[in-house]
Amino acid sequence: MENRLPFVDILKGVSGFQRKSDLGSFEYSYKAEITNVYPLTQNEKLYQIQIVDPDMRRRFTFRPGQFVMLEVPGVGEAPFSISSSPVRHGDIELCIRNVGNLTNFLARVERGVQVGITGPFGTSFPLEDMIGQNIFLIAGGLGIAPLRSPVLSVLENRSRYANVDIIYGARQPSELLFTYQYDMWRKFDISLDIIVEKPDTQWNGPVGRTTDVLREKVTKAGSLLSNNTYAIVCGPPVMFKFVCNMLTEAGVPMQKMFVSLERRMHCGRGKCCRCNVGSTYTCLKGPVFDYWSVMNLKEAI
Amino acid sequence: MIFRILNKPELRELFDVLAANRIIGPVQKGTSHDGKPLYVFEPVFDFNELKLDYTSTTRPAKRYFLPSHETLCTFSIHENGWEKSVDFNIHEPHVFFGMHACDINALDKLDKVLLESNFPTPYYAAKRKNMFIIGIECTPQPFCFCRSMGTDSAFHGFDMFLTDLGDRYFVEVQSVAAFNFLKNIKTREPEEKDHARYMELVAEKNRMFTTIVDTTDLAKILDMEFQSDVWKYWGDKCLSCGTCASVCPTCYCYGVEESVDIDLKGAKKKKHLYSCNLIDFAEVAGGHNFRPESHTRLKYRYYHKHRGFMEEFEESLCVGCGRCSEACLAKITVPEVIASVRSGVKPKRRSSRHGK
């Protein structure tokens, strides 16, 4: 049978699954356990998820803004931004809104369930570049989920940054996420403005949109914004468009503003093409883009 | 490169030598309504079934390296969790006997994104590394525009390549495996007259291309003409059926679905090839669709192939095989779409192809 071609085993001699270039990494997922579930609102819950193997957990590192693919066997797999601080490594938190197949299933699970985690994937907010500068962290709605990781990271390294301003807008008070953490954030010398569009009877904070708060702040800051300020903006496209345009007018350079885009994703690895904006892969070149890149993407906004 | 000459009767010998392996090749599957033979790539057990003078196959050989449905992994579910097992779904090497240059170029393009970039996909890699490819020279058809795409000849990605010189084949030998197989049959060194005949044939082939696509600056033009009305014209015709992607040798987009086995003891994760023309391609949970209109999806397909891939790999993701144009029920053809985007002029009266 010398005329039989040898079968090539592509994994022979390959033991790695850690690097992006390892063939064995593609379908490798970390086994992880949902160690706790906190209901945040009617539709969103915070999931604490821990990579089971302690070694892997320690070795799991990510940068704020990156996402993971969370898989429940037989139910589905979907991308979620990591909502926790990078210092916690593979002991991550995801804030998830129930909207479909997988997320509705997750809304019903209790702690102790085993899930699969792959990643981290995608680009991140360049917090190192922001050292010594003022930072605006602006979120609308569920945008607080991807924003919370850079917020926590900034809190943990508070001395590295000048003024830190969080502006968070929601439709109504009952939709506000992470309400229990606001006091703590404020104690770390962070200015936190919360604004809602539709107040209820108990609401005594400001009413309006994030841009209403922002307008006041940029007017106060004046011309200084052009060289001492960075911005991270997470929220629906209409919202970040208004916010970024306002900041652009106030002089913040487009390359110093960062947004996180959301698209349908089926792989997170630049293979399924579902996440493309124009012809750019959101999962590889994003989800975090600077505003200049977003302006140059066809079909982004 | 090593070149050899092989007398025609010897090819059957080569087939028999290779028959120790699974051989896939072009065979005739039926006849079209206008009487033309329809070819497909299928397992071949008898040399006589092999139709090496085939025009083009209706579908590419894609199902052997990017199957339309594929199980990515299975889970066994137990009380405290689950175990995942992964299979790349290939267990033996395949010989591809008689692939045209366009289809080999398609594989080379797929290699760039599926093998050579970050997160290489092992499902493709395992199949691709177990291919032994014999290429064969072809005759340009009215719908072919590979020459415009620079894919009318293949420089790598195959093991050997045959050109029919009449009573003999001119053979390019590219891999050591091919070289060793050829030791089993009679071949000889090419002579000056073989070279001359080869060059004659190439020149003859070049004269036969009737469809030309102007790709000059195409990536830039697609960007400039992003809002062009021409897209709406084509979008109105498009049925959003996804046939173009399924017959395309370079389309690789997909979707993933999971399901639980009936006995609840296991689960599966399955991948199915998708098409960006299908309506929910970019729809997200909650119902928002980033490309709700058919023209935005059709445009995206061209944009990805002729701009996005170009930006990343300096070449387009189309080999000009013309299969999508042939298969499209709405008669949307790549050459016409590109010409209209370039000129900004919608075709006045749709050209009736093949005298229909």
Ligand SMILES: Cc1cc2nc3c(=O)[nH]c(=O)nc-3n(C[C@H](O)[C@H](O)[C@H](O)COP(=O)(O)OP(=O)(O)OC[C@H]3O[C@@H](n4cnc5c(N)ncnc54)[C@H](O)[C@@H]3O)c2cc1C
């Ligand atoms: C980078 C990124 C970060 C995200 N971060 C969060 C987060 O922190 N919290 C949160 O609640 N949601 C987040 N999302 C949205 C989340 O991925 C979707 O809500 C989720 O995919 C819905 O899955 P489903 O199975 O419940 O919905 P279904 O409608 O049943 O979706 C089926 C499949 O379609 C795909 N899909 C559908 N909608 C989306 C979508 N919006 N984005 C990507 N893929 C989608 C997924 O592959 C999903 O498994 C993020 C999306 C992206 C792209």
Ligand code: SF4
């Ligand atoms: S085959 Fe034709 S009609 Fe069908 S999706 Fe493609 S372009 Fe549209």
Ligand code: SF4
């Ligand atoms: S787009 Fe059409 S012509 Fe180009 S490679 Fe695909 S099927 Fe062939």
Ligand code: FES
């Ligand atoms: S999610 Fe599959 S290519 Fe980006």
